[in-house]
Amino acid sequence: MNISMLTSLTHHYKAFVLMLLLTLLIAGSANAAVLNQNKKVLFIVSSDKSGFWLPEVVEPYFLLEQAGFKMDIASPLGGKGKASGASRLSHEQETWFLSSKLQNQLDGSIPLNEVMSNNYHAVYFAGGSGPMFDLLDNKQAQKITREIYERGGIISADCHGPAALINVKLTNGQRLIEGKNITAKANVEEGFWARSNYPFLLEDKIKQLGGIYSAGKKSKPHVVIDGRLITGQNPASAIPMAKSLIVMLGGQNKG
Template sequence: MKKVLIVETNVNRYKGTDEATGLWLGESAEFIDELQKCNIDYDVISPKGGLVPLDPRSMKYIDSSIWNIYESSDFADKAIRNTMRPEDINPKDYVAIYFTGGHGVMWDFPDNEKIQAIARVIYNDGGYLTSVCHGIAGLLNIKDENGKYLISGKKITGFTTAEERIAGKRTVVPFLNQKVAEKHGAIWTKKRFYKDYALKDGNIIAGQNPFSVRTVAKILIKELI
């Protein structure tokens, strides 16, 4: 059975502040909803394993489909309370890895060598690297065996600088996705702020913001079935 690996953050607040952040709920729940419609299985890891905090702002954007996933015992156990650690899984078991967002990922995704190694194995085996919104932070620093960034020369997208300003986080985040992506050779693409937008370039699939989750999932699923 084809299985997708989902990555979530353990960071519960913006560094240097008392303001809460964490997983943007819909970026996990909506993606899983699309997988389940096609009977595609998934596992969830986080850098430290265990509990994943929810960004409280994401709870304002819940519809019935998100509630259905969020209130399911499977999601609560696998994706919130008891996420696995990177060392708990075998990357050979997965056909894709999906990096969720929420601002917290900007601190615990970019330099996690264990998760990068998992992603590299999946990619080298012909699998897919996928992300949405701030989840692009998980792809920015992954290199191949020759030391070249995997995103170099690829069209990608993620939460934009304009969106960061609108969210009021421009001065709080440790870096800007577009700036780092372009520094590492990627071709950054985008649409108007907070509009659904996702694209595929080779085996990399990326979505711009929280409204792009289902499009990312559907692009991936089309490749898998």
């Protein structure tokens, strides 16, 4: 066998291996998408007049949908709440949002008292100013969070969304965030309105209640994972937070 024949065989072998790997990758992605279709994530947004931050809903929702997951939207009162931050969406995000089912889901969100927690593998609390008022002590949100967590599900939140987590207590009486690594909106990121109207700043309260708080640079992405608790610091953290959630949900397929 001469050198040219060996070279030809080598090229064909490499091409075969590459095609095989590509086929396996596509098959694996398809199988993951099928498995993910059986998993639902509950998004909870505020009903307060101060509103929820729309990009922190749109960005995670889009990524989760692309990964094959199904989502429901719930809020304390149900129905349509006040969406803030629409101007912060990119042109592509706005175009997608206006043609997506998410818009209708936000207009007709499920009241928390109608949510069946056993339908969901994870819950996600979006930020905005609203959670600092109507999700801090919301018993229904706390019950949903506790039940999902104690059933082996994932708890996630971004920016002011962790306000919904600080008063959640497990059935053993321990606070969910106690001894947990967690992030949320940093003190340095809060402006005059927040300092004048919020009952407290999240960074201070988390530390006070026994959470292990950390923050990254101001307005830069910072995500903290502790077991099945995933939190993001600010709006810039919504996308990496969602990616972490997708990875963790995908890992459950192997369990």
